[in-house]
Amino acid sequence: MEQISVIGGGTMGNGIAQVFGANGFNVKLVETSKELAEKAVATIDKNLSRMVKKEKIGETEKNDALKRIETATDIADGVKYADLVIEAIPENFDLKKKVFATVDEYAPDDVILASNTSSISITKLAECTTRPERFIGMHFFNPVPVMTLVEVINGLKTDESVTTQILDLSEKLGKSAVPANDSPGFVSNRVLMPMINEAIFCVYEGVAKPENIDSIMKLGMAHPMGPLRLADFIGLDVCLDILKVLYDGFKDPKYRPCPLLIQMVDAGKLGDKTGEGFFSY
Incomplete structure (x- = not known):
């Protein structure tokens, strides 16, 4: 798994993009406008600079991470080469449904689709696509670069191999991945x-x-x-x-x-x- 697409560059989205970029993954960060995309990258730059100042990473590591993060303002362009797509937009089912319908149309056949939702049913979101067996929840916590937990949520139809891949991937990011099954609010927010x-x-x-x-x-x-x-x-x-x-x-x-x-x-x-x-x- 090399190419990661993150849909949404807000607080959670830019944090997710930063973590992947800092750990050697190529990231396509998708926002609705060039201005919002640039704002997201500026936030990542600021956060990485803070880490350099605290001597947690070097200047070269910071620059390499930023080079791995590209932006797009069109979902079709942002997901066409993705191995994993992570949606990180506001907690609104209708908005997420619309986004995943577009992602489903343009992403590769073998892509894994994930939502960073903190409460909305993964099973319900998965049914907005033609491949619910390749759909999973990756619930990161704010601030993403600092918090180690990723709550990995299985939908009713999520394939076991997908769960295994996401658990392994989360560990490569330096996160502690904890699986749970789909239920309102999952474990954390319930x-x-x-x-x-x-x-x-x-x-x-x-x-x-x-x-x-x-x-x-x-x-x-x-x-x-x-x-x-x-x-x-x-x-x-x-x-x-x-x-x-x-x-x-x-x-x-x-x-x-x-x-x-x-x-x-x-x-x-x-x-x-x-x-x-x-x-x-």
């Missing part, structure tokens, strides 16, 4: 999001202030980051989207999004990305 949601309910019901809730979880439970600070970092809109997937998937009221979370997203208070969430940045 466990994490109810905790974040419950912390938001504590604010909503006046149990404690956000900083106190986070302090209790950090000091008492040894969490490196409090649940409300983590929610801001992830993006409150993303948290809401995932909770909706859990609620719709299980029809269980324990996944009901807190009204305060819905209100904050409606008000545009999304966390780090907007400068204000449960905390100000």
